[in-house]
Amino acid sequence: MSVTELLGWHGNEFYFLATEEAAPSQSHVYRADLKSKVSQCVSCSWINSRGETCSRASADFSERLSYFISRCESRFLPPEFNLTHTETMSPIRTLANNTEAFHGISSLQLPLQVDFRIPVSDADRNSAEVRLLLPPGFSSKQKYPLLVTVYAAPDYQSVTDTYTGVDFGIFVSSGLNYIHASIDG
Incomplete structure (x- = not known):
């Protein structure tokens, strides 16, 4: 905690x-x-x-x-x-x-959200939080452009469950059919 x-x-x-x-x-x-x-x-x-x-x-x-x-x-x-x-x-x-x-x-087609962790170093077992926003109607058989946002400022967290309305990630995922990835470093 x-x-x-x-x-x-x-x-x-x-x-x-x-x-x-x-x-x-x-x-x-x-x-x-x-x-x-x-x-x-x-x-x-x-x-x-x-x-x-x-x-x-x-x-x-x-x-x-x-x-x-x-x-x-x-x-x-x-x-x-x-x-x-x-x-x-x-x-x-x-x-x-x-x-x-x-x-x-609620009237919008919102992206599918997938959260996971990836290891960033074997020595100290640190990991980074990753959030993928997959386009509505996502199919694993289809190819999608990927847009990655990394913001690793001190004391900042981009992967949160805070409501942001239709933000940039939701727009590119739902509106442009991109996969949007946010990574906390």
């Missing part, structure tokens, strides 16, 4: 944002107790109003951690924001569900 942000702290309880090594494109909200030294993922079971799980979650907490605004999204789904009661983890009210954006993107 890699902790990326401390979200809130009150008494012996704190919340943080983290990614799992097995799924670095995703991020989730975790709760930890200083006394028991136990942490648990609170957003791993979050489901949006369309019944889909959140692969990228975050939260903005009130001062005493009584309430928070949750953000739930995935690569092809616009974010949804809810006011949530912390004790019950129950949404009180949907603040924004981005229905218009969802309907706009």
